[in-house]
Amino acid sequence: MTKFRHKVFTDQHLVRRQAIMRDICADFEAELVEFNGENNHVHLLVNFPPKVAVARLVNSLKGVSSRRLRQEFPDLVPHYYQANKLCSGSYFAGSAGGAPLNVIKQYIEQQNRPGQGTARA
Template sequence: MGEVRSNKTVVYRCSYHVVWCPKYRRPVLTGAVEDRLKQIIHEVCAERDAPIEAIETMPDHVNLLVVCDPQYGIHRLVKQIKGRSSRLLRQEFPHLKSRLPTLWTNSYFVATTGGATSEVAKRYVENQRNV
């Protein structure tokens, strides 16, 4: 059902399924770009004490199942992931600059997974490559 976590004032169990896409849904998340993106996501989540339950990238979108402190907020976490990954990936892979005015769309999908459906959401994210 998920681990109960806490900070100084809140005890929580908040797991989120987040999906976002490159601008124009371009299939650019492959090879070294994909590997580096996952590394950046892991770094940001570790810094924010936001454990990743599952992550999978497809060429044209990212699926992330992550636990996030409600006082920090999922919006701030996603904003930080998208901002840092866009900046670093465009610096490290110049071909992304020529194909896209920005790496990510402004929007994203987010849903709470709930206790009973957390495992279902995790299997969904992990099985994206098999679809």
């Protein structure tokens, strides 16, 4: 989620953020199964080994992607505010232990991605 939930991301930002996050997941021996986002937050479905701490993975995903986006997209710099952060410190992580993965993937796919109009069916 962006700091103060400001509308920041375009489709171009999200495409790059997805690539960055896929690389970070690989560094953790994890798989980015599904990714989508809106103009102020992203949704991820990640398969990761039990040896990886969720907080450590999330902090890397948010921190590294934020730094790289700042370097690559000067238009985002004004959104880093006084704390010099693009993202808020909060996140939600849930286990998909019994839920059918196709339901979770469908939910993520149906987010209102900037530049793509309404949710995809």
